[in-house]
Amino acid sequence: MGYCSHPRLFALLVLVAVVVSASSRDLPIISFDEGYNKLFGDDNLMILKDGKSVHLLLNERTGSGFVSQDLYIHGFFSASVKLPTDYTAGVVVAFYMSNADMFPKNHDEIDFEFLGHIRGKEWRVQTNVYGNGSTNTGREERYNLWFDPSEDYHQYSILWTDSQIIFYVDNIPIRVVKRSENMGGDFPSKPMSLYATIWDGSDWATNGGKYRVNYKYAPFLAEFSDLVLHGCAVDPIEQISKKCDKTQGSEYIPTGVTRVQKMKMEGFRKKQMTYSYCYDRIRYKVAPPECVINPQEAERLRVFDPVTFGQGHRRQRKHHHRSSSRASVAEATSV
Numbered sequence: 001m002g003y004c005s006h007p008r009l010f011a012l013l014v015l016v017a018v019v020v021s022a023s024s025r026d027l028p029i030i031s032f033d034e035g036y037n038k039l040f041g042d043d044n045l046m047i048l049k050d051g052k053s054v055h056l057l058l059n060e061r062t063g064s065g066f067v068s069q070d071l072y073i074h075g076f077f078s079a080s081v082k083l084p085t086d087y088t089a090g091v092v093v094a095f096y097m098s099n100a101d102m103f104p105k106n107h108d109e110i111d112f113e114f115l116g117h118i119r120g121k122e123w124r125v126q127t128n129v130y131g132n133g134s135t136n137t138g139r140e141e142r143y144n145l146w147f148d149p150s151e152d153y154h155q156y157s158i159l160w161t162d163s164q165i166i167f168y169v170d171n172i173p174i175r176v177v178k179r180s181e182n183m184g185g186d187f188p189s190k191p192m193s194l195y196a197t198i199w200d201g202s203d204w205a206t207n208g209g210k211y212r213v214n215y216k217y218a219p220f221l222a223e224f225s226d227l228v229l230h231g232c233a234v235d236p237i238e239q240i241s242k243k244c245d246k247t248q249g250s251e252y253i254p255t256g257v258t259r260v261q262k263m264k265m266e267g268f269r270k271k272q273m274t275y276s277y278c279y280d281r282i283r284y285k286v287a288p289p290e291c292v293i294n295p296q297e298a299e300r301l302r303v304f305d306p307v308t309f310g311q312g313h314r315r316q317r318k319h320h321h322r323s324s325s326r327a328s329v330a331e332a333t334s335v
C-alpha cells in the first residue's frame with residue numbers, strides 16, 4: 001500500500017505541503033554573512049555553499065556557535081534546525097537571545113534548549129526566560145516533541161514584543177510569557193543578540209547530568225537553515241536609534257496568537273509538557289507571582305520525574321560559554 005492511495009487525500013496533502021513551505025520560504029531570510037558572526041569553534045562551524053545554512057559540530061575538541069551581528073530590541077527570530085542523530089545524551093543545542101556579555105550582572109535571556117537524547121526515549125526541549133539578572137528564578141518549561149527532531153528540519157521561533165514572548169515550534173505556539181506587573185523587571189527588556197550553539201552539557205543536560213556525552217558517537221552535528229532575524233536593531237552604544245526591519249515578507253511574521261493557534265497550543269501543552277517551574281515545589285515553596293496554578297495541570301505533571309535543577313545548572317553553562325570563547329581566543333592568538 002502506498003501512503004496516498006486516495007487521490008483526493010493526496011491532493012490535499014500536496015496543497016498543505018505547498019502552503020507550509022511557502023510560508024517559511026517567504027520569511028525574510030538573510031545570508032549568514034549579512035546577519036551573523038562566528039562565535040566559537042573554528043572549523044566546527046561550517047557555512048554551506050548557499051551561504052544561508054550552517055553546520056555546527058561538537059567533538060572532543062570543542063563545540064561551536066554563531067551570534068547575530070546586531071543587537072535587537074523586540075522582533076521575530078527563527079531557525080530551521082535538524083538536531084544530531086543517534087546517541088546524543090549530554091549534547092546541548094541552544095537557540096537563544098541574550099545580552100550577558102553587555103550586562104553580566106543583570107542580563108536578559110530567552111532560550112530554546114535541546115537537552116540531548118537517549119536511545120528509545122523521547123526528545124526533550126526546554127524554554128526559559130530571564131530578565132534583568134533574574135537567574136535565581138529559572139522559569140523553565142520542558143516538553144516532548146511530537147516528531148523526531150533529528151530526522152528532519154523543524155522551525156523554532158521566538159517572538160518578543162514589549163508585552164509578550166511567544167515560543168513556536170513549526171508555527172504552533174507552545175508557550176506565551178505575558179509581561180505582567182508582578183513579574184517586575186524579570187521580563188526581558190534590554191537589547192539582545194541572537195545565538196545558536198552546540199556544546200557539551202554533560203553535567204546537567206540529560207536527566208540532570210545522569211547521561212554524559214559519549215564521544216564514541218562524535219562528531220555531533222546540528223544543522224541550521226532558514227535563519228530569520230526580523231527585529232529592531234539598535235546601536236550597542238546609544239541603544240536609542242532603532243532600525244526596524246520592514247523588508248518584504250513581514251506579513252508572514254506573527255503578531256500574536258490566533259484562536260486556532262491558541263487551541264493548538266493548549267492541546268500541545270496538555271499532551272507534551274513534562275515540566276513547569278510553576279509546579280516545582282522543591283525549587284519554589286511559593287510559585288513565582290506570574291504563575292496561574294491549574295490543579296489538573298499540577299496533577300498531570302506530578303507523574304513526571306521532576307529532575308531538580310542543582311546549583312550547577314547556571315554555573316556550568318556560564319562556565320561553558322566563558323571557557324569556549326576563551327579557548328577560541330587562545331587558539332586564534334596562537335596561530
Ligand SMILES: *[C@@H]1O[C@H](CO)[C@@H](O)[C@H](O)[C@H]1NC(C)=O
Pocket residue numbers: 105106132133184185186
Ligand atoms: C534591574 O536591576 C537593577 C539592579 O541590578 C535595578 O537598579 C533596576 O531598577 C532593574 N530594572 C528593572 C526594570 O527592574
